[in-house]
Amino acid sequence: MSFLDRYASVLSQYDVLGAFWVNIQLTFWAAIGSFVLGCLLALMRISPIASLRGFGATYVQLLRNTPLTILMFIAVLGVWTQLQIKLSGDFQQNFFNFAVVALSLYHAAFVCEAIRSGVNTVPVGQAEAARAIGLSFLPSARLIIFPQALRGSITPLGNTLIALTKNTTVATAASVAEASGLMKTMIEFNSDIVIAIFLTFAMCFVVIVIPMGLITTWASRKWAVKR
Amino acid sequence: MSGVNKHFGDLHVLKDIDLTVHPGEVVVLIGPSGSGKSTLCRTINRLETIDEGEITVDGVPLPAEGKALAKLRSDVGMVFQAFNLFAHKSVLSNVMLGPMKVRGKSKKQAQELAMALLEKVGVANQAQKLPAQLSGGQQQRVAIARALAMRPKVMLFDEPTSALDPEMINEVLDTMVALAKEGMTMIVVTHEMGFARKAAHRVIFLSDGQIVEQSTPEEFFTNPQSERAKDFLGKILNH
Numbered sequence: 483m484s485f486l487d488r489y490a491s492v493l494s495q496y497d498v499l500g501a502f503w504v505n506i507q508l509t510f511w512a513a514i515g516s517f518v519l520g521c522l523l524a525l526m527r528i529s530p531i532a533s534l535r536g537f538g539a540t541y542v543q544l545l546r547n548t549p550l551t552i553l554m555f556i557a558v559l560g561v562w563t564q565l566q567i568k569l570s571g572d573f574q575q576n577f578f579n580f581a582v583v584a585l586s587l588y589h590a591a592f593v594c595e596a597i598r599s600g601v602n603t604v605p606v607g608q609a610e611a612a613r614a615i616g617l618s619f620l621p622s623a624r625l626i627i628f629p630q631a632l633r634g635s636i637t638p639l640g641n642t643l644i645a646l647t648k649n650t651t652v653a654t655a656a657s658v659a660e661a662s663g664l665m666k667t668m669i670e671f672n673s674d675i676v677i678a679i680f681l682t683f684a685m686c687f688v689v690i691v692i693p694m695g696l697i698t699t700w701a702s703r704k705w706a707v708k709r
Numbered sequence: 710m711s712g713v714n715k716h717f718g719d720l721h722v723l724k725d726i727d728l729t730v731h732p733g734e735v736v737v738l739i740g741p742s743g744s745g746k747s748t749l750c751r752t753i754n755r756l757e758t759i760d761e762g763e764i765t766v767d768g769v770p771l772p773a774e775g776k777a778l779a780k781l782r783s784d785v786g787m788v789f790q791a792f793n794l795f796a797h798k799s800v801l802s803n804v805m806l807g808p809m810k811v812r813g814k815s816k817k818q819a820q821e822l823a824m825a826l827l828e829k830v831g832v833a834n835q836a837q838k839l840p841a842q843l844s845g846g847q848q849q850r851v852a853i854a855r856a857l858a859m860r861p862k863v864m865l866f867d868e869p870t871s872a873l874d875p876e877m878i879n880e881v882l883d884t885m886v887a888l889a890k891e892g893m894t895m896i897v898v899t900h901e902m903g904f905a906r907k908a909a910h911r912v913i914f915l916s917d918g919q920i921v922e923q924s925t926p927e928e929f930f931t932n933p934q935s936e937r938a939k940d941f942l943g944k945i946l947n948h
Contacts, residue, residue, distance in 0.1 A: 530774070605791075605793075607789055607791050607793035608793060608795065608796065610756055610789065610793060611787075611789065611793035611794070611795065611852075611855075612795075613756065613779075613782060614754060614756065614782055614785075614786075614787035614789075614856075615782070615783060615806070615807035615811060615855065615856070615859055616779045616780065616781075616782045616783025616784075616807065616811040616859065617779065617807075617810060617811060618775070618776060618779040621810055625806065625810060626795055629797050630796060630797050633797070707796045707797050708796065708839060708841035708842075709796050709841055
């Protein structure tokens, strides 16, 4: 049996695309979750209320500096096994949901910092002008600061999305049947073609991630705020 | 405003400022760099806080924070040195934003008001453009229209022509002179002696955070009383 035949037969025994589809779904939901939470945190960090600023800063420091794997274990072993809190009646869906929550909580810290870097690209005069016509904090954040800050943070947000995509492999720690878990299984039973299997999975990630980089670069140019 | 004091760290930027501006009056604040004139202007709508003293606008003491302060700011128009037009919004949206989001006007009413004001300041034909596509003078006139759209009781101008090329200064000053003639209450920080002569009722000379001298423009420019004012005028008029 030639190498290629062997490789093809191994691939045909496993649902590689199905496993990657799980990673893409994890990325999708966690991207939405972390973006919404990250926006709220960024809002807190620029708010005039000191306790909210403190909460936002503490959250970012804590979550950014905790390994994602540990968050996954806390979610599944702590929150589910120990505290008996379920996020879905379905056994597999429950793991998936916990993984999305852990990914969202973790990446929200990075989204928050990306947006805050975008806020720093907005000249202070914009906020002063908004206040001067009588807008209070929330309306001026929503109408003036955030629309400009988000456009200025497309590139760092894109970086966070790329990191998130690759970090979905950590969901294996929460027993989600995704690509890296499948890779481990495949390697275990087909140790003769380990390198080919590695490269297959690596290439699949590259194929998913490269367009993200291209799109964010294009979008950050297209939507740059002209000053 | 009475007994107003402000410090930036060790620097005492405003020293016991007492100032009353009457409705319809046009007051020009003048003085060397770092004399506190811009700071003074910015305390009136609380973009700068004060350490001591009292500021009242139309009989109401300046609120500390929150909705009451936002309400007061909506009645005080402000024009900045750097224009500060909302960079992601069209010229028209810049002027419509306040009437819609602060005054609760309908889109149609806001648009009519905004177009009328843009017409008045002479940039109606640029309404759909983004601020960055306009010249400095045009941007500043839009900024004046944006402030006027709130129907303010008083307008603050913080060095409105200092960031402009010389040939654009006049178009902005003309707009301001026209506004003064209509009876708008104005507090203007500027180095433009021409404007002070043409439109001001009173010139206030600040130096080192103090009001050193105040009088009519005629009196101030031809017959300054204090040494510091003489020195300052000597420098800017003979350069």
